Amino acid sequence: MRLILHHWDTDGICSAALLYNEESKNMTPIIGNYFLTDDEIERISQFDEIYIADLALHEDSLKKLVEVARVKVFDHHLTKKIDGVEYINPIMNGKEEEEYPSASWIVGEFLEKENILSFLGAVGDWEERIKQTKFYSKLQKFMKKEGISFKEMLEMVSLLDSNYKMGNKKEVEKAVSMLWKADDIANFILNNRKWRENKRKIEKEIIKAIDEEEIIIRGIRIKEIDCPYNIISTVARRLWNGKEYVIVVNKGYFEKECQVYVRGENVAHLIKMAHQLGYIAGGKKNVMGAIVPKQECNEFIEKILEVIK
Numbered sequence: 126m127r128l129i130l131h132h133w134d135t136d137g138i139c140s141a142a143l144l145y146n147e148e149s150k151n152m153t154p155i156i157g158n159y160f161l162t163d164d165e166i167e168r169i170s171q172f173d174e175i176y177i178a179d180l181a182l183h184e185d186s187l188k189k190l191v192e193v194a195r196v197k198v199f200d201h202h203l204t205k206k207i208d209g210v211e212y213i214n215p216i217m218n219g220k221e222e223e224e225y226p227s228a229s230w231i232v233g234e235f236l237e238k239e240n241i242l243s244f245l246g247a248v249g250d251w252e253e254r255i256k257q258t259k260f261y262s263k264l265q266k267f268m269k270k271e272g273i274s275f276k277e278m279l280e281m282v283s284l285l286d287s288n289y290k291m292g293n294k295k296e297v298e299k300a301v302s303m304l305w306k307a308d309d310i311a312n313f314i315l316n317n318r319k320w321r322e323n324k325r326k327i328e329k330e331i332i333k334a335i336d337e338e339e340i341i342i343r344g345i346r347i348k349e350i351d352c353p354y355n356i357i358s359t360v361a362r363r364l365w366n367g368k369e370y371v372i373v374v375n376k377g378y379f380e381k382e383c384q385v386y387v388r389g390e391n392v393a394h395l396i397k398m399a400h401q402l403g404y405i406a407g408g409k410k411n412v413m414g415a416i417v418p419k420q421e422c423n424e425f426i427e428k429i430l431e432v433i434k
């Protein structure tokens with residue numbers, strides 16, 4: 126039997142829904158984890174084939190999966206190649222990311238299926254920025270044909286993403302077969318009551334978080350929130366002016382740890398520092414996310430402040 130292991134965001138859900146059929150099961154890691162726990166590996170080992178979609182899984186986890194099953198990775202992240210894994214990833218073969226803007230697009234091409242799912246993943250990963258890519262003309266043609274606006278595409282993305290922002294792993298997983306089954310996917314997403322309710326609650330929390338008092342130390346904005354939802358990246362993105370550093374700390378998502386999120390011109394060295402301190406951390410040039418035990422959180426912020434100024 127086949128297992129589809131996928132990212133929890135819109136691109137991951139859409140890629141998995143494209144790959145899904147009656148004979149497959151799907152799962153997402155614990156939301157926020159880019160690795161698998163021993164428990165998860167144990168459960169996964171009953172499958173003889175594993176598809177991994179849009180998930181930059183840690184190489185240790187990937188190596189464990191190759192030992193127990195055939196593994197095929199559908200992705201557009203640049204990752205290290207692991208022996209024995211089959212990759213469907215044009216980006217790794219030097220293709221441009223504007224040509225393959227999402228995993229869903231890659232899966233769609235592989236299956237020769239071009240529907241709303243292949244486009245939604247791309248809108249999810251790029252949001253407004255997709256308009257600046259050469260992919261946009263394809264998207265426009267599709268939207269015109271289907272009578273769907275870009276605003277509605279963004280709305281669908283935020284409804285699908287509401288599941289992981291609420292920290293609801295079960296609902297993320299359920300969404301895959303729901304989309305696969307839906308006759309009119311756009312209508313199904315836009316009219317999903319539960320997801321609309323999620324979205325409303327999340328928006329409220331984001332506004333509350335942004336209004337929360339902040340401290341400014343040497344021009345660096347630091348905001349501490351206490352929110353049960355996984356909204357830290359959205360809050361940091363809205364606070365960031367594209368230049369000055371912003372630090373957001375959420376003490377309310379995990380029981381024992383804080384989420385620490387930094388946006389700034391270049392945070393690559395902060396990711397390194399977090400790893401050296403033994404924390405789970407990741408990100409890109411402008412973004413760092415780390416998970417830090419609550420009692421070490423203030424000390425970590427101090428260290429960040431020392432390093433960036």
Ligand SMILES: [Mn+2]
Binds near residue numbers: 136179228
């Ligand atoms: Mn993606």
